[in-house]
Amino acid sequence: MVAADRNYLHAVPEDESSKRRQILDGARKVFMDLGFDGASMGEIARAAAVSKGTLYVYFADKSALFEAILEEEALQHGQVVFNFDPEGEAEITLKEFGKAYIHLLCRPGGGSAIRTVMAIAERMPDVGRRYYARVLDKSVNRLSSYLQARVASGDLAIDDCDLAASQFMELCKASLFLPFVFQAAPAPSEQRMAEVIDSATRMFLAAYRAK
């Protein structure tokens, strides 16, 4: 027990040192609430309950901290949204994907980084590009691959699968994303989301279902 204790106590600053986690969590909140420019390192330190100096022990500067958060976001995105079963029936698969996707975008906490990144894409083009490639474009590509598979199997008839994938994803946002992101409406209800996803799927299949 003593040994265990000591082990426990000594095993601290590893892969996911708790301070690093604290900082990441505090910073995410502040960045998402205030935007990149609006967030101050002081505020972040307070939110993470560490000293300002500690921030710089773990991250080279404000940008590096921000990008670390985007990195996590990217990973999360990859895990949550993209598990397409190429054999999956289109209607069901699209609905499931749509639901996961819109949940990610309209998280009640205002969680999605998409808005924050969009905001600084002009001044920090690399950050914007990287986020687009790692998160948004990847989504499109995965969905596109799935659609391709259904075309091959004869279920769907699509010319440009990349465009179709993008179209479906945009359809999922209809009436939901913009009001949410502009704070003109609270996060949409589950039911409303389901309706919109259903309508998107219907529309998509009306256009692309093989006859």
Next chain:
Amino acid sequence: MVAADRNYLHAVPEDESSKRRQILDGARKVFMDLGFDGASMGEIARAAAVSKGTLYVYFADKSALFEAILEEEALQHGQVVFNFDPEGEAEITLKEFGKAYIHLLCRPGGGSAIRTVMAIAERMPDVGRRYYARVLDKSVNRLSSYLQARVASGDLAIDDCDLAASQFMELCKASLFLPFVFQAAPAPSEQRMAEVIDSATRMFLAAYRAK
């Protein structure tokens, strides 16, 4: 009294005093390039070729100046995009609208304020809300009204015209807007825009054309 008189006489009540115009034009450029936080009043003064002090003669503060620009944007939006002829044939009307809309969003100069407003919507919710209502929602409503008219005339069969309007607008953005706004691709070519709009219109009508 004499003084008052002279004051009155010298007052320059022209709706659009040229200084005000100068400031608005310079500020728009700077705000759109750098974002709200990234734009400094000094930079704006330089771009407008007036002194910093003069900025505060015409606008109470940075936010007021920013909102004045959004106001103009809103007016422009209304004029450029929304002139629906309720009698217009759906396919043609939708394509024309789509083209105007996507041009507005993907202006090569990166002009659209949408990104900039999105950036500060969290910190200045009023600004976000107002912009949404005056620009984005209004677009949806106009298109929705048009669709309603075509439903009434028997051309289209739509349940929820607001949703349908939003869907069409989102479809127009597919594969164009996100890469552009994240700087992952240059402004799309005319031809590509036409293809996307065509596809959006086809899809929309496949779902909503009255049988």
Next chain:
Amino acid sequence: MVAADRNYLHAVPEDESSKRRQILDGARKVFMDLGFDGASMGEIARAAAVSKGTLYVYFADKSALFEAILEEEALQHGQVVFNFDPEGEAEITLKEFGKAYIHLLCRPGGGSAIRTVMAIAERMPDVGRRYYARVLDKSVNRLSSYLQARVASGDLAIDDCDLAASQFMELCKASLFLPFVFQAAPAPSEQRMAEVIDSATRMFLAAYRAK
């Protein structure tokens, strides 16, 4: 009179705006007392009785302010020390020069920038080089030119006038400069300076007077 008054009042921020002078004077004192690194912009602002922000209205950054002071120092040096009359008799000329030179180096206020520049020459080599060229090397060259003239006139017999000039200047510092700069002794008395200069001159002429 009224006109004169207004003229006077309006003629402010010109060549030598008084704020700029204030800053330069305050900064010189702080830099010379504390060194480049030891001097803080806050301290300088206090010494100059202006706000920290004002410092940056007149100078781009701390280095620019520091270099502006060196610039002044260089001008002063040029004016004070170097007015050699090529016809001047060697003994008298050398004594006069030596006195002016040593006064400059051992100013009671610790004024000379030489120590401060030396301190940062390693980290900011350009500053060091420029100061050496504009102040120290120039002194040597002027004296060297004078010596050359006296060689031509047959008074002196010198092989390497540059070395000779440097030798005389070093001789003037003997027993005075090092104790002063290391704070091991107060500024030397007038009499002591005269003795050292006399001895230096005697030694120099013993070696270089034409026989």
Next chain:
Amino acid sequence: MVAADRNYLHAVPEDESSKRRQILDGARKVFMDLGFDGASMGEIARAAAVSKGTLYVYFADKSALFEAILEEEALQHGQVVFNFDPEGEAEITLKEFGKAYIHLLCRPGGGSAIRTVMAIAERMPDVGRRYYARVLDKSVNRLSSYLQARVASGDLAIDDCDLAASQFMELCKASLFLPFVFQAAPAPSEQRMAEVIDSATRMFLAAYRAK
């Protein structure tokens, strides 16, 4: 108690614990390269390959570490430069001394501490004074004693031997030290040093050789 015992047993009282040496060596390099203010304890720790914490095990603070280095410098100086043989012939002795002295000052690595100490003499007068007394003044005194001996032996005729000693040392620096310390020239060549020392010796003896 047992613990105390073990502590006692494990204490490492070796005068020159290797860690201490490591620190001193790393710190010297960093201090000489960057100056007192420019050197950070982090950089020193890295250069010495120890942890930052260990620095404070051996030295109370940054100043104490710096002074320990000066202490070493002083010792070294004493050993290297000053071994005057009172019987030594003046010309030879002076040349040898001059060569050793100038080598010390113009070490290619920029090694000499003189510049670094000069830099902080104003802010830390004790440090400056102590260095002057232990290193510079001591040199003068030793040379002065030697000169005294040669005066006694009738070789030289000098009134103020302290001044003469200082004069010779300054002469040795002529055209060499200032360009080097201001980074306006690389370390002088052996040949150039020899020339300058020869000239200095010639001049010195021209003035002080007994007739």
Next chain:
DNA sequence: TATGAATGAGACTTCATTCAT
């Protein structure tokens, strides 16, 4: 003894805003 994570004071710099002219 040796470590290195953590701290917080303080440095430089920017910028929205005010005010006398």
Next chain:
DNA sequence: AATGAATGAAGTCTCATTCAT
């Protein structure tokens, strides 16, 4: 109305130093 000099609050980042292990 227009200016631009001046301000001071606030931001990012560095660094000497401490402390638990």
